[in-house]
Amino acid sequence: MPGTEATLVLKAYPVWDRTTRAFHWINVLCVAGLIGLGLGLLNAKALGVSAEGKILLKMLHAYFGYVFVLNLASRLLWGFLGNRYARWNSILPLGRAYWRALRDYLAGLRSGRAPHYLGHNPLGRLMVTLLFVLLALQAASGLVLAGTDLYLPPFGHEFAEWVTGAGEEHSRLADLKPGVKEGVDAAAYAEMRSFREPFIAIHLAFFYALLAAIVVHVFAVVLAEVKERSGLVSAMFAGDKVFSEAPVDAVDPQPDTEEPVATLKSSPCENRSDPAGH
Numbered sequence: 001m002p003g004t005e006a007t008l009v010l011k012a013y014p015v016w017d018r019t020t021r022a023f024h025w026i027n028v029l030c031v032a033g034l035i036g037l038g039l040g041l042l043n044a045k046a047l048g049v050s051a052e053g054k055i056l057l058k059m060l061h062a063y064f065g066y067v068f069v070l071n072l073a074s075r076l077l078w079g080f081l082g083n084r085y086a087r088w089n090s091i092l093p094l095g096r097a098y099w100r101a102l103r104d105y106l107a108g109l110r111s112g113r114a115p116h117y118l119g120h121n122p123l124g125r126l127m128v129t130l131l132f133v134l135l136a137l138q139a140a141s142g143l144v145l146a147g148t149d150l151y152l153p154p155f156g157h158e159f160a161e162w163v164t165g166a167g168e169e170h171s172r173l174a175d176l177k178p179g180v181k182e183g184v185d186a187a188a189y190a191e192m193r194s195f196r197e198p199f200i201a202i203h204l205a206f207f208y209a210l211l212a213a214i215v216v217h218v219f220a221v222v223l224a225e226v227k228e229r230s231g232l233v234s235a236m237f238a239g240d241k242v243f244s245e246a247p248v249d250a251v252d253p254q255p256d257t258e259e260p261v262a263t264l265k266s267s268p269c270e271n272r273s274d275p276a277g278h
């Protein structure tokens with residue numbers, strides 16, 4: 001009907017750089033693998049896994065763990081080198097400006113007009129910070145366990161010296177195998193196992209915390225995508241988000257030289273068309 005159509009001009013803004021996107025999907029794959037193998041370890045008895053099978057599961061879990069740790073370390077570094085949306089000052093919930101932005105965002109959510117962000121919105125910053133803390137603690141406790149259970153780097157050599165009492169006599173370490181008590185000093189081994197206890201407790205507690213955080217993260221992303229329609233999910237593949245109004249954290253909030261990526265016409269009584277093309 002002429003005169004009742006509204007025109008929606010959409011603009012694409014680059015947000016997530018290649019390194020950030022690569023980190024995200026490698027991390028998803030590693031964490032999924034680590035959760036699967038971790039569940040296997042937790043339920044090894046119920047699944048009828050033999051003692052050797054359990055060592056193999058632990059080995060596989062640790063190798064996945066190394067990829068996860070290297071990927072996470074590269075992202076922690078990228079927080080100092082990446083584009084403005086990937087940097088720590090756009091992520092960590094610190095400073096007065098952050099708390100002001102959070103207040104405005106919450107007020108916007110209540111009134112149904114939350115400000116749009118290119119990078120993480122203030123609630124997203126809290127979530128992402130929590131995820132990084134949990135992942136980093138899981139990585140650190142996992143690296144210790146790789147040493148105590150499998151004598152793998154970076155601490156395995158020290159644990160091997162401890163349980164054998166070999167000190168600098170490294171030839172005595174050659175026959176040491178994970179899960180085998182031969183060549184192991186019983187008292188030193190018991191001491192090492194009690195040293196290990198808090199690390200396995202942390203690893204298990206943060207495993208459950210991470211599971212809960214992942215559920216909240218995925219739910220929040222889907223909710224934001226449905227409400228905002230900015231291509232939040234596809235931006236983690238292609239890099240760009242799409243908005244009809246300039247986001248508050250855009251470098252140039254009014255990019256008048258950019259060509260619109262699409263011009264949609266919608267009648268006021270229709271739902272808004274999906275600019276992300278889903």
Ligand code: HEM
Binds near residue numbers: 061069203
């Ligand atoms: C998101 C990351 C991770 C998750 C969700 C995870 C999860 C788990 C779970 C559920 C267990 C079983 C705990 C138990 O048996 O009581 C486990 C054990 C273990 N994890 Fe991880 N893990 C992660 C990262 C790592 C990393 C980075 C490493 C080392 C490179 C690692 C090394 C180990 C080892 C050696 C064990 C065996 C401990 C044992 O069962 O006696 N993990 N992990």
